[in-house]
Amino acid sequence: MSLIKTDALVLKVGDYSESTRLVTLLTPDHGRLRALAKGVRRIRSRDRGALEPFSRVHVTLYLKDPSGLGTLRESAILSTPSALRSDYHRWLLASLVFEVLDRATLPATDLHTLFDLVCAYLDELNATPRPVEATLAVLAALLEWHGFRPDFTCCGVCGGGEPFAGFRVDKCSVVCGRCAGGSHFLSLPPGTLKAFEHLASAGIRGLESLRLSGLQLDQICSLLVALLQYHLEITLTTARMLHV
Ligand SMILES: [Zn+2]
Structure with missing residues (x-):
C-alpha cells in the first residue's frame, strides 16, 4: 500500500454508498485514479466542497496497487471555476472535455502536459467571452496529445492540393x-476548414482574432467529436446534449 500526496482534477463524482462517494481524479504523476471518499455525504464533512467535478484539489490517498481503488484520506480545494456553477452552457462544455478525459485510455504516469493543459482550459473557460472556441481548441489539443494531429496540408487520400471538399475522419x-465521399467523409466549406486549422494550431489562448459563425462552430464541434470518438475509440454522450 502506498501513500500518495498530489494535486488532482476531479473528473467525476458518484455515489458509492449512503455515506461514501466514488471520486475519479486526474493526476500529473499517477494517471487517472479512483478513490473512495468516506463520510463526505455527511453535512459536516469539511471535504465536501472540494469533491465536485472541475475542482482542482490537493489530496492524500492510500492506494493498494496502481490499478486499484484508493481510499481518500484528505482533500483540500485549490481552485474551482465558479462561472461553471451558474452557467449551464459552460458547465456542459467542460463536461464534454472531462468526459473525453474520463473515457480515453491514458498512461499511468507523466500526465503533466495534459494536466497543465486542462487546468489552463478551466481558467480560460471561467473568464473568456468565447467559451465554445476555447472548448473546441482544447478538444483539438486533446486529440493531438493522443497522437492524432489534423492534417490540412494536402488531401489525405491522393496527396493533392486545394481546393478541399471536406474532412476524412479516419484519415x-x-x-x-475527387476523393470526397464514403462513410468517414464530412462535407465542409473551405471557410470552416480554415477556421478549424486556426483553432487546432492557435491553442486555447490564441483565439482573440478568430470570428466564427454559429454554423461554423457547430460544424467544427461535430467534426471534433467524430474524430475523438473514432480515434480514441470512445462514445461521448455529452455531445448529444450540447448545441454550441
Ligand atoms: Zn484527393
Whole structure:
C-alpha cells in the first residue's frame, strides 16, 4: 500500500454508498485514479466542497496497487471555476472535455502536459467571452496529445492540393473533391476548414482574432467529436446534449 500526496482534477463524482462517494481524479504523476471518499455525504464533512467535478484539489490517498481503488484520506480545494456553477452552457462544455478525459485510455504516469493543459482550459473557460472556441481548441489539443494531429496540408487520400471538399475522419485529414465521399467523409466549406486549422494550431489562448459563425462552430464541434470518438475509440454522450 502506498501513500500518495498530489494535486488532482476531479473528473467525476458518484455515489458509492449512503455515506461514501466514488471520486475519479486526474493526476500529473499517477494517471487517472479512483478513490473512495468516506463520510463526505455527511453535512459536516469539511471535504465536501472540494469533491465536485472541475475542482482542482490537493489530496492524500492510500492506494493498494496502481490499478486499484484508493481510499481518500484528505482533500483540500485549490481552485474551482465558479462561472461553471451558474452557467449551464459552460458547465456542459467542460463536461464534454472531462468526459473525453474520463473515457480515453491514458498512461499511468507523466500526465503533466495534459494536466497543465486542462487546468489552463478551466481558467480560460471561467473568464473568456468565447467559451465554445476555447472548448473546441482544447478538444483539438486533446486529440493531438493522443497522437492524432489534423492534417490540412494536402488531401489525405491522393496527396493533392486545394481546393478541399471536406474532412476524412479516419484519415484525420482534409480531402479533395475527387476523393470526397464514403462513410468517414464530412462535407465542409473551405471557410470552416480554415477556421478549424486556426483553432487546432492557435491553442486555447490564441483565439482573440478568430470570428466564427454559429454554423461554423457547430460544424467544427461535430467534426471534433467524430474524430475523438473514432480515434480514441470512445462514445461521448455529452455531445448529444450540447448545441454550441
Ligand atoms: Zn484527393
